[in-house]
Structure formats: structure tokens, C-alpha cells
Amino acid sequence: MAIQPVEMNTACPVNNETSHYGIEVPSIVTESLGPEEREALMARAKRLLREQDAVLVAHYYTDANLQQLAEETGGYISDSLDMARFGHQHPASTLVVAGVRFMGETAKILNPEKRVLVPTMDATCSLDEGCPAEAFIPFCDQHPDRTVVVYANTSAEVKARADWVVTSSIALKLAKYLAEKGEKILWAPDRHLGDWIRQQTGADVLFWKGGCVVHEAFAADELRHLMQQHPEAAVLVHPESPRSIIELADVVGSTTQLIEASQRLDNPTFIVATDNGIFYKMKQGAPDKTFIEAPTHGIGATCQACAHCPWMAMNGLRNLVSTLETGANEIHIDEAVRVRALRATQRMLDFAESLRQPVLGESDI
Ligand code: SF4
Numbered sequence: 001m002a003i004q005p006v007e008m009n010t011a012c013p014v015n016n017e018t019s020h021y022g023i024e025v026p027s028i029v030t031e032s033l034g035p036e037e038r039e040a041l042m043a044r045a046k047r048l049l050r051e052q053d054a055v056l057v058a059h060y061y062t063d064a065n066l067q068q069l070a071e072e073t074g075g076y077i078s079d080s081l082d083m084a085r086f087g088h089q090h091p092a093s094t095l096v097v098a099g100v101r102f103m104g105e106t107a108k109i110l111n112p113e114k115r116v117l118v119p120t121m122d123a124t125c126s127l128d129e130g131c132p133a134e135a136f137i138p139f140c141d142q143h144p145d146r147t148v149v150v151y152a153n154t155s156a157e158v159k160a161r162a163d164w165v166v167t168s169s170i171a172l173k174l175a176k177y178l179a180e181k182g183e184k185i186l187w188a189p190d191r192h193l194g195d196w197i198r199q200q201t202g203a204d205v206l207f208w209k210g211g212c213v214v215h216e217a218f219a220a221d222e223l224r225h226l227m228q229q230h231p232e233a234a235v236l237v238h239p240e241s242p243r244s245i246i247e248l249a250d251v252v253g254s255t256t257q258l259i260e261a262s263q264r265l266d267n268p269t270f271i272v273a274t275d276n277g278i279f280y281k282m283k284q285g286a287p288d289k290t291f292i293e294a295p296t297h298g299i300g301a302t303c304q305a306c307a308h309c310p311w312m313a314m315n316g317l318r319n320l321v322s323t324l325e326t327g328a329n330e331i332h333i334d335e336a337v338r339v340r341a342l343r344a345t346q347r348m349l350d351f352a353e354s355l356r357q358p359v360l361g362e363s364d365i
Contacts, residue, residue: 021129023129023213025126026311028308030316031316031317033318045320049324055075055087057070057075057076057077057078057097058076058083058097058099059312060078060079060275060280062099066320067277075096079167079168079254079255079256084349087111088110095111096323097331098315100128100312102124103152105333108332108333109345110346120323122311125311130210130211131188133160146183146185146186148161148162149164149185151167157337158189161340164348164351165341166348168193169253175203176201186205186207187208191207192216192243196246214240214274215273217306217307218273218295219295219296223235226271232269233270233271235271235273236250236270237249237274237294238255239252239253239254251265258272258282262286271292271293272291272293276307276308294307
């Protein structure tokens, strides 16, 4: 079957005006809680986590309340690679994964014996949605000479077709490794990350045309203007952003790598081109520094500050507590699919582990 990737629509996705690669994007609805309700929900969540031998693993892009809850209950906040590693190593019998659905699936792929819950099944991802297995598998079959490398932001079925799973924190190192072995890469689903690793490594990369609804919205002209207003600022960019944004970056890296850069660099100000949920950890690590969202639309546009994932925003204290109380939203994966997806996922973890020894001192891989 010939694949005809859908071209993106450039109208603002987060105002629900249109679709992104043919995917309907919901409006951003963040949970709004008064102080008393917040306190009560935090207390209930802590009790439920304790009673159910559960640990909360939250992504950097989730609500600050969830990140705080994870910190206060022995849970974890990180990028998707480290979330997977932590959940795998933690002894809790239940993992509660606050993020998007593929993160819960990854936890289940690695931990079939554990109960894996997510606050809502509706929290998905434009990369995952834009790379359906029924289109991706025949695309791979058309290119049997290529090593299939898929980003973690994919379904279990897509991972099951892959040779490797990667996250943004390790994509470059794996691409270099494969290029040195002379392997040609089929990369999916983020075309900007694929373009970036091709540029950085010289690898032969054929990529699927998917994109992140958040990172594709950053605007280069507006970013240049902001940089002129803040010459003291360093620009931190996630590689899911378009090339025009990456070219303006002082640092390009995964969420963990960007947080580390915000603490390491001397600049008093940072312009950050990724989801603004990351500011919780950035401000915690460097409270005296100023963090500014990279602009996403024209100068003066009302939604210049809309750098937030509408699916990540679906996670909140209310649905987390409800999930723990009812046992709803448990992740299940067909066992044959899980076993195949595990092979490619475990390869990533083993590769990451092998890099730890020679790169001691690096905070992230
Ligand atoms: S921020 Fe982008 S890549 Fe991350 S979950 Fe949302 S849509 Fe997916």
C-alpha cells in the first residue's frame, strides 16, 4: 500500500480550529482547583498511593500538582526514557503513569506483572495518533533494507514492528551508532527529530512525516524578535521543533538535557522552546533565573503563550484520585504484541546502560 503522509495544517491547533496531520486536537483544559480542594485531593491521592502499593511516575509536561505529588510520595518526574527505567526498577506493584497513553503502554511493556494505571485514556499524542500501525507496517515492509527506529511516542503495535525504540535523550547516540555500522534508518514518527539526527550524524534516514502539535507551533521570526529583546538569554530547544527553530538554539536536547542546561549555563534568562510544564522543574533547579516561553504565533497574537500539550493537560489530581479509587484506566496490551514491543524497547534500555560506563559524569543519556 502506498503511503501518502498527510500534510500539516498550519492554523492554530490548540484553539481547536482545525486538525494536525488529520488528527483532531482538543482544546487545552487545565485543572483548576481552589486551595481546599487541592489540599484534600493531595491527601486522598497520598493515602491511595500508599494503600495500593502504587508509585506515581509523572512527565515533566504534566501539571505542577502532579509533579509535586510525585516528589512528595517517593515517585518520579522525568522524560519518557527515565520514566520507563524508574518504573521498571521500582518495587511497587502498581505504576500510575501521568503523561500520555504511550507512556503507560511503555510501562506495561516493561512490567507485565504490574498493574499500570493512567489518569485518563484520552490523553494521547499527535505523534502516536499520526503513525497508525495499519499504515506504518506496510511502509516498513516497502523498505526491508532499513533498520526501523521508532520514537517512544508510538503505540505498542508500532513498537512491535520496530528494531529499536528510542527517546529524544538517546536518539542521536543511537543514530551515530547505527550510521557507523553502515545501517540505513527508517525513522518514525517525528520528521523534525528525524531531520535533526540526519543533519547531526550524516546517517541515511528515511522518515515518516509526523509532528508534535506543540513543538511545530513555535515560530522562528517571533523567536528572533524575542531574542533581540533578551540578548542575555540562552535559547533551549527540544528537537521535535522545526529546523528553523533548532537553528536559533544555544542548546538542543531532550527535556532532561534542557533542564540540566538551564542549571549549568550562566545566563540569567532562558527562552525555552518546549512544553511549558517543564518550567516547574527548571524554576526549582534555578530559582533566581528567568524562563520565557518561546513564541508560538505572530507578535501580538493572543495565544503567544500556548506552548502546552492539550493531552498532557488532561492529567490532573481529580482524575488521578478517581482512577485509584475505581481501578479504571488500566493499560492492557495483547501479549504477543507486548513481547515483540519489549524486544525493541529493551534494546534501547540496554544500549543506554552500555553508554553509562564510558560517559560517567554525564547527567543524561
Ligand atoms: S507534547 Fe507533543 S510529543 Fe509530547 S505528548 Fe504532546 S503532542 Fe505528543
